[in-house]
Amino acid sequence: MATDAPRAADSRLRSRPFDRVVGQRPLSYWLTLLGPWIGILVFGVFMLFMRDDWLTVVNMRNILIQASVFMVLAVGMTFVITGGGIDLSVGAMTGATALTVAWLVKFTALPDVLAIFAAFGVGILMGAINGLLVTRLKMPDFIATLATWITFGGVVLVVIEGHTLFRFSDTVRFLGRYRLFEQLPMAVVVAVIVGIIGHVLMTRSRFGRYTIAIGGNRKAAVEAGIPVERYKMFHYMFMGLLAGIAGVIMLGRLNAVHGLVGQGYEIHTIAAVIIGGTALYGGVPRIWGSIGGALLLGMMANALTFLGIHYFVQYVFSGIIIVLIVLIYSLLGYRQRPEG
């Protein structure tokens, strides 16, 4: 409680570790923070009872590899959404960057490593286009990225002309297929590193702090002297870079790229972020929640395949899970944001 305390001078200002961790946060705060992880646990136990061949090293690894692409994308999306935006073009960007690598190694003499970096560059460039539409042309984030979603996806279709490019070198497939110590998939390592970097950026950097400020109260951010538009630009470029990384992982995993690769990824990514507890209207990030959300969706996709349920049904289940989790969050009465 705030009290009038004239005994200011002698009362020591010290750090209280218990307050620091638990503080005055209500139980509902912790439940939403742990939401996706509780979901993973419950779902895992359910699967254990359903199929005794589910919990195997190979299957767990498959789940992780499958989810890693979405983990990478979800970290970027957490920044975009927390800053008050949304990026619908991530799926198209992921496909486009995968195609960039494929096209460069198949049709040019560019070394494989450079082709990968070129894909990162293309990702950043596409992100910059999104950013320019939002900051310079003042388009609503939703409309701008809806337009680029269609455009980037269209460019991919035009370039690839209905073909499939396949079989790539180990260098190209490094991020998607390489196993560290013959066991640990590189894709998972990348996802974890992206998660750690995302977390540090969000909690310990100006970039993260200003992202929260912009999404939390744009007017106050402007008044505090924060260059809002520059940071919005960064969000989309960061998202583009991560889409590039996700695209390279995906290409390595599939060892092929066709015109429709990346389709539906935007829905999956946004779903992962929402399940993770990030506020859709900005200002409240949950980086690890997004990682957990991606993992939960990956587990579900894997389980449905395991249980012999058709792939398409996965969408129905994803939708139901989102509704359920958001419902639970709101029933808990945990308010993330001021109203309005």
Place this chain on the structure above:
Amino acid sequence: MASASPLLEMTAITKRFGGVRALDEVDFAIDPGEVVALVGENGAGKSTLIKVITGIHPPEGGSIRYRGKPVEVRSRRESQQLGIEVLYQELSLVGVMNAYQNVFLGKELTKRYLGFIELLDNERMRLEAERILLEQLGMDFRGRWEPIFLMSGGQQQAIALARAIYAEASLVILDEPMASLGVEEVERTIAIIQRLRESRVAVIVISHNLEHIFAVADRLVVLRRGRKVGDVPKDRITPEEAIALMVGRLEEKIVTPGTVPAPPREEPRRGDRRSESR
């Protein structure tokens, strides 16, 4: 250094919007550690005067001296550099952030790791914010980690004031600071303003509530239709007179024992304000 020289001295300020004279040769001065209430009906020119002080609307005529030196304030940035902070009715705070994050927003403290990685020093910002809030504003925010939108209006106001104090403001302008507060919180805000005065910060309060004004201000400045019609120490005016001045039943009342003629030249240095306020 005594209060012989006004902190801010504005002479014959004129500002027009189209054909309307929003401010007509208005003189305004305030000393360090003085609390001046700016009153008047809607459209009397209070907001315009504040916007001139803060550089949002540079004036067409007149001169401004700050710490005895002629200055031109042409933007909010320039007024901030002089040490002028404004707290608007809708506080410019980020509701989803906690207290210290708001106090330090845009002025974060950082720490270097490995020589080149610059990260926010959250712990130091928290301790410093708690210290300002406790020692200068008498509010205990220790162990408060929740976002400030869950806090009361008075607590949010304290955070906004802590922001101004951290910015080493020498002049704080409060626009309707008590409009949305409960009784107890109004008292606390008044106490906070007293503390600001004690640390020699000049305070301009805009308010419609004469009761609050008489509780907190040293002097009343009354504007009517862009002209200054009243400038009176609190103990030389009654609320009835103030109202009469505002609505025009009383023509003019300027009593200026506190206001001093042009001060002897001195060279104040920026960054020296802390020591000055002790």
